[in-house]
Amino acid sequence: MDNVKMKMFCLSLLFMVLLFCDTDAAEVKQGMSLSSQKFEIQKHLNRLNKPAVKSIKSPDGDTIDCVHISHQPAFDHPLLKNHTVQMMPNYHPEGLFRDGKMSTAAKNKNDGSKSINQLWHLNGKCPEGTIPIRRTKKDDILRASNMRSYGKKTNFSTIPKPESGRPGGVGNQNGHQHAIAYVEGDKYYGAKATINVWEPKIQQPNEFSLSQIWLLAGSFDSDLNSIEAGWQVSPDLYGDNNARLFTYWTSDAYQATGCYNLLCSGFIQINNEIAMGATISPLSSYHGSQYDISILVWKDPKEGNWWMQFGNDYVLGYWPGFLFSYLTDSASMIEWGGEVVNSESDGVHTTTQMGSGHFPDEGFGKSSYFRNIQVVDESNNLRAPQDLGTYTEDNNCYDVQLGKNNDWGNYFYYGGPGRNANCP
Numbered sequence: 001m002d003n004v005k006m007k008m009f010c011l012s013l014l015f016m017v018l019l020f021c022d023t024d025a026a027e028v029k030q031g032m033s034l035s036s037q038k039f040e041i042q043k044h045l046n047r048l049n050k051p052a053v054k055s056i057k058s059p060d061g062d063t064i065d066c067v068h069i070s071h072q073p074a075f076d077h078p079l080l081k082n083h084t085v086q087m088m089p090n091y092h093p094e095g096l097f098r099d100g101k102m103s104t105a106a107k108n109k110n111d112g113s114k115s116i117n118q119l120w121h122l123n124g125k126c127p128e129g130t131i132p133i134r135r136t137k138k139d140d141i142l143r144a145s146n147m148r149s150y151g152k153k154t155n156f157s158t159i160p161k162p163e164s165g166r167p168g169g170v171g172n173q174n175g176h177q178h179a180i181a182y183v184e185g186d187k188y189y190g191a192k193a194t195i196n197v198w199e200p201k202i203q204q205p206n207e208f209s210l211s212q213i214w215l216l217a218g219s220f221d222s223d224l225n226s227i228e229a230g231w232q233v234s235p236d237l238y239g240d241n242n243a244r245l246f247t248y249w250t251s252d253a254y255q256a257t258g259c260y261n262l263l264c265s266g267f268i269q270i271n272n273e274i275a276m277g278a279t280i281s282p283l284s285s286y287h288g289s290q291y292d293i294s295i296l297v298w299k300d301p302k303e304g305n306w307w308m309q310f311g312n313d314y315v316l317g318y319w320p321g322f323l324f325s326y327l328t329d330s331a332s333m334i335e336w337g338g339e340v341v342n343s344e345s346d347g348v349h350t351t352t353q354m355g356s357g358h359f360p361d362e363g364f365g366k367s368s369y370f371r372n373i374q375v376v377d378e379s380n381n382l383r384a385p386q387d388l389g390t391y392t393e394d395n396n397c398y399d400v401q402l403g404k405n406n407d408w409g410n411y412f413y414y415g416g417p418g419r420n421a422n423c424p
Contacts, residue, residue, distance in 0.1 A: 041141055044150075048073065048136045048263060054127065055135075058120035060242055060279045063135040066126035069270065072133070077265035079322060086318065087270055090302040093190055095382040117293075117311065118245070119279040125272070131317075132275035133262055143205075143236050151237070151263030153254045160335060161220050162391035175344070179354060179392040179400040179414040180337030183375065183385040187330040190298025190376030191215055196368045197231050197291050198284050199243045200340075200353035203418075207341040207352045208234035210246070211368065211414075214335040215297055215306075217326030224253035225327040227306055227319060229295050231280055242279040245293070247308065251324045267308075269317035274310050286356065287365055298376045304328060330378075334385070336370050337400060338414050349397060349423050355415025360401035363413065371411040384410050397423035 052065035074080055126132045144150035160178035191213050200209040212230025228248040233241055249266055250258030261276035284290045296309040304321035321328050338354040355368025374382045388410060390400045398416035
């Protein structure tokens with residue numbers, strides 16, 4: 001009898017051990033999975049956040065790392081391992097400094113001080129020989145749908161395609177809406193514009209609102225080349241609703257190549273004063289002061305690199321020509337304007353604003369604008385665009401209106417509120 005009891009006791013004990021081990025194994029497996037995810041995220045952060053010579057805390061909560069120019073993310077690219085940084089372009093486009101016009105931002109300042117271009121400037125500057133890089137945080141990566149998609153656009157449908165007509169254009173079908181001006185059918189070696197900066201309201205965190213220049217070449221299918229620059233409000237990417245300077249590039253219609261700002265290897269920055277992805281300040285207000293930024297992107301005719309300039313004073317850096325296929329020659333289409341994501345999360349059109357959130361017919365001080373729109377031709381001359389067209393998927397939601405005068409050259413007002421009585 002004692003033997004039977006002993007056997008029963010042993011069997012019960014064995015069952016409890018097996019049950020405990022099975023539960024414990026599941027917990028261990030889950031713990032290992034979480035540890036693995038943490039490890040991968042930290043490894044990704046280490047790739048993006050290079051060792052800093054100096055770090056600056058911005059009033060908006062960003063940390064700006066001053067990284068030695070030779071340690072920036074661009075040089076993770078295998079074809080840039082032995083690259084010699086080009087510290088200045090060989091040529092600027094002819095006519096760039098001819099007009100000497102003062103920006104609207106400068107005109108609105110009556111204290112004689114220089115406008116602050118980015119908020120972090122209030123707390124310091126990066127030394128010569130370094131570049132400012134917005135530090136990526138763990139939360140930034142966790143907001144992305146997956147770690148590998150952080151800092152990347154997910155599909156090529158975000159490019160406005162004017163010839164597709166409306167309604168039912170490519171962007172409309174995939175939840176992206178635009179209000180743009182464009183030129184096509186020629187060879188373009190650069191583009192320029194001065195862009196009014198606002199802080200549009202975003203309805204859902206996964207939506208964004210941006211205003212930018214696109215330089216495009218190739219087809220809109222799998223081999224599109226694009227260089228993009230402007231300002232954007234993107235809660236998913238940055239974790240807030242601030243208006244921020246941004247760039248983007250791709251050589252395969254957003255499939256595998258390219259990224260925002262310096263979130264992958266590609267763009268080589270040379271400037272120590274302007275940070276990609278940093279908050280722009282000050283901003284325009286309705287019926288109040290108007291502020292704008294000037295952006296120029298052009299191809300260096302000697303080296304074949306695509307350069308970017310911010311304002312009159314800041315040559316930021318360049319995209320090496322070898323990153324692209326079609327853009328190694330020229331762009332075949334230039335677009336200027338706004339884009340929003342319309343997720344229709346509650347079954348109706350989003351209230352995410354484009355530009356100021358007001359329609360073009362309200363004009364200066366109320367509606368957002370692009371002014372002094374120019375292209376760079378094959379002789380490296382800045383000139384007015386010929387046969388400027390416009391495109392929007394639904395002008396009841398967001399619209400665009402062209403204009404021309406002596407001070408602003410070719411310009412347009414654009415934008416809108418999204419959902420309204422005529423845009424349900």
